[in-house]
Amino acid sequence: MADFFRYLVIGLGNGAIYAMIGLGLVVIYRATGLLNFSQGEIAMFTTFIVWSFTQAGIPLWASMLLGVVAGFLIGVVLQRVIIQPFGDPHQKPLTLVIVTIGMFLGINAFAQLIWGTDTKALDPLFGNGQFEIFGVGIAWQKVGALAVLAVEVVVFWLIFQRTKIGLAMRSVASNSESSALVGIPVSRVLMIGWGLAASIGAVAGTFTAVDRGVDSNLMILTLIYALAAITLGGFDSLVGAVVGGLIVGIVTEVVPRYVDFLAKVPLAPAFALILIVLLVRPEGLFGTKRVARV
Amino acid sequence: MTDIATPTVEPMTSGSRGFDSQRALRVAPVVVILVLCIVLPLMLSEFWVDRITGWIPLAIAALGLNLLTGYNGQISVGHGALYGLGAYTSAILVGDQGWPLFLAVLGGALVSFAAGVIIGLPALRIRGLYLALVTLSVAVLFPELVRQAEGLTGGTGGYYITEPQVNSRGVVVDRPIRLEAPEWTGLANDQWRFYVFVVIAFACFVLARNLVHSRTGRAMIAIRDNEVAAEVNGVNVARIKVLTFGVGSALAGVGGGLYALWRTQLFPQSFTLLASFYFLVAMVVGGPASIIGPAIGAVFYGFFADVITPELPERVKPATPLILGVLLIVLMRVAPGGVVGLARTTMARFAVARAAPRGADSESAAGEDETASISRSEE
Numbered sequence: 001m002a003d004f005f006r007y008l009v010i011g012l013g014n015g016a017i018y019a020m021i022g023l024g025l026v027v028i029y030r031a032t033g034l035l036n037f038s039q040g041e042i043a044m045f046t047t048f049i050v051w052s053f054t055q056a057g058i059p060l061w062a063s064m065l066l067g068v069v070a071g072f073l074i075g076v077v078l079q080r081v082i083i084q085p086f087g088d089p090h091q092k093p094l095t096l097v098i099v100t101i102g103m104f105l106g107i108n109a110f111a112q113l114i115w116g117t118d119t120k121a122l123d124p125l126f127g128n129g130q131f132e133i134f135g136v137g138i139a140w141q142k143v144g145a146l147a148v149l150a151v152e153v154v155v156f157w158l159i160f161q162r163t164k165i166g167l168a169m170r171s172v173a174s175n176s177e178s179s180a181l182v183g184i185p186v187s188r189v190l191m192i193g194w195g196l197a198a199s200i201g202a203v204a205g206t207f208t209a210v211d212r213g214v215d216s217n218l219m220i221l222t223l224i225y226a227l228a229a230i231t232l233g234g235f236d237s238l239v240g241a242v243v244g245g246l247i248v249g250i251v252t253e254v255v256p257r258y259v260d261f262l263a264k265v266p267l268a269p270a271f272a273l274i275l276i277v278l279l280v281r282p283e284g285l286f287g288t289k290r291v292a293r294v
Numbered sequence: 295m296t297d298i299a300t301p302t303v304e305p306m307t308s309g310s311r312g313f314d315s316q317r318a319l320r321v322a323p324v325v326v327i328l329v330l331c332i333v334l335p336l337m338l339s340e341f342w343v344d345r346i347t348g349w350i351p352l353a354i355a356a357l358g359l360n361l362l363t364g365y366n367g368q369i370s371v372g373h374g375a376l377y378g379l380g381a382y383t384s385a386i387l388v389g390d391q392g393w394p395l396f397l398a399v400l401g402g403a404l405v406s407f408a409a410g411v412i413i414g415l416p417a418l419r420i421r422g423l424y425l426a427l428v429t430l431s432v433a434v435l436f437p438e439l440v441r442q443a444e445g446l447t448g449g450t451g452g453y454y455i456t457e458p459q460v461n462s463r464g465v466v467v468d469r470p471i472r473l474e475a476p477e478w479t480g481l482a483n484d485q486w487r488f489y490v491f492v493v494i495a496f497a498c499f500v501l502a503r504n505l506v507h508s509r510t511g512r513a514m515i516a517i518r519d520n521e522v523a524a525e526v527n528g529v530n531v532a533r534i535k536v537l538t539f540g541v542g543s544a545l546a547g548v549g550g551g552l553y554a555l556w557r558t559q560l561f562p563q564s565f566t567l568l569a570s571f572y573f574l575v576a577m578v579v580g581g582p583a584s585i586i587g588p589a590i591g592a593v594f595y596g597f598f599a600d601v602i603t604p605e606l607p608e609r610v611k612p613a614t615p616l617i618l619g620v621l622l623i624v625l626m627r628v629a630p631g632g633v634v635g636l637a638r639t640t641m642a643r644f645a646v647a648r649a650a651p652r653g654a655d656s657e658s659a660a661g662e663d664e665t666a667s668i669s670r671s672e673e
Contacts, residue, residue: 093422094369095626095630097426099623101574101622102621105571105575105615106615106620109612109613109617110613110616112613113610113613220434220567221434224430224434224435227430231427264441264442265438267431274427278428279416279419279420282420
């Protein structure tokens with residue numbers, strides 16, 4: 001039982017990371033109806049930036065914040081230079097899938113070009129310490145990930161519900177044509193949406209990197225887990241991304257511990273989750289059901 | 295889901311003109327490719343013949359992806375997994391079961407066909423973005439499963455298609471099983487291998503062409519352009535979609551099987567997400583919804599990977615996918631029809647210009663209009 005509790009906490013800590021990437025995916029999906037397959041690679045790229053700042057002697061937490069700013073700028077530039085010229089993704093979703101795959105390839109290779117192919121080490125943000133609860137040692141890092149996720153959720157909630165730009169973003173997500181008619185600069189709103197989505201990647205990457213180091217493959221598995229998370233939670237639901245992320249984190253940590261043939265393939269339960277949810281309840285737990293008019 | 299489709303431009307041709315230049319222009323690339331296929335192995339060194347042989351499996355797999363995505367509008371980001379499945383199945387059938395080589399490739403194709411149908415069934419409910427998401431996960435999952443099934447696939451250490459053989463000094467060594475030229479041909483092994491691969495590839499391309507031009511093919515295209523309209527017109531959407539998934543996967547399996555025969559050693563890292571992405575690159579560069587497109591794309595990719603990349607300085611080599619990524623984005627923007635699309639548009643302009651020799655002022659404008667508005671029916 002103590003073991004189970006420990007796996008649970010580890011799973012929650014990992015789930016917090018999936019939820020962060022999931023939040024970025026949901027923000028872009030809500031605003032533009034586009035599934036950004038390069039989300040994980042943007043996060044990987046900004047994590048390299050965080051690492052570079054730490055090498056320059058800047059403390060990790062400050063580097064991470066700088067990484068967040070860099071991520072915002074990268075998101076803005078990508079939206080302006082690459083995505084914007086394609087027009088409304090609702091019209092041609094598959095073209096934009098291929099475009100984001102092009103971005104995936106490009107960003108991945110660009111990171112290798114700049115930082116090489118060696119794995120870089122990054123310290124845990126909350127140190128290596130742990131505390132005991134009911135006789136089970138729990139790493140501060142895992143609890144820290146949950147706390148940081150909570151902060152992110154609050155910040156996102158404040159931006160979406162309490163600021164003018166957030167109101168504009170919700171309006172564009174709901175109906176971009178009408179928004180344009182009432183004078184909302186739709187294109188600029190989408191640009192800021194991309195910036196926001198890309199900015200949290202640095203945080204997710206900084207947490208992921210602790211266990212496996214920073215290299216260009218940092219986020220590939222995390223991306224799949226995050227996709228599983230938003231599939232479960234619903235593509236257009238921020239709450240769904242968080243709940244889905246935590247559930248995926250727990251499932252992919254706990255199931256392989258008890259099912260032998262899955263021990264080395266934690267991806268398999270995540271995949272099964274994606275498939276089952278899409279077949280049984282395609283809108284996810286919290287998503288809006290889409291009804292197509294024929 | 296019509297957006298990847300090439301706006302097919304098929305200007306009217308007057309059959310009474312004697313020499314049908316439109317038809318000639320369409321047949322010319324096929325003739326050029328066939329002549330090159332016959333001549334090249336006789337001219338190039340063994341090294342290069344071997345390299346070029348390796349481009350053929352890619353062309354066949356990209357053809358399968360093109361049937362599925364280009365003609366039927368079902369996006370697969372995970373075709374590398376089906377390619378890998380075909381490769382490992384064929385390799386194990388040869389290496390462990392001792393099957394004849396071609397039968398093993400057929401076996402790999404059948405297994406990939408079955409896997410394609412199994413993925414195709416849920417794809418009836420899961421479409422568009424969601425299908426991209428599922429196939430992406432399949433692509434990431436596949437190498438993990440190969441690593442896990444170590445007893446069968448050799449895991450990370452790789453699978454070698456070999457048989458024990460006593461060598462000239464009486465020592466038993468593992469010798470790779472490869473295609474070898476029969477005596478009567480008088481060809482070197484590498485040349486024989488190339489010709490055999492070309493014949494198989496040619497068969498696959500003719501098969502795909504006939505399929506696309508058949509009733510089933512028209513149904514595939516109709517589903518891509520408007521699924522509801524297709525259904526209303528009596529197309530059995532479910533049957534066609536699952537069938538296309540199966541055939542597209544079987545072709546990936548054939549490609550994979552040939553790859554296994556060519557390399558004689560397989561590693562899980564050859565079948566990652568990147569492999570799937572490169573099939574997409576080959577398809578988009580050559581031209582989605584065209585038969586010859588994947589072959590052109592595969593040649594482009596092969597040329598890029600085997601000829602250009604080795605010339606680059608060591609420091610810049612990791613950046614080659616960067617070039618492919620940028621190319622993918624730029625092509626989707628300026629030429630979503632790939633090389634074939636560009637050729638078709640150019641031909642259409644040429645035809646329009648010739649048809650209206652007097653309206654010199656309106657020529658270019660008419661050309662623009664034509665390419666945008668000519669019906670998109672396929673042939």
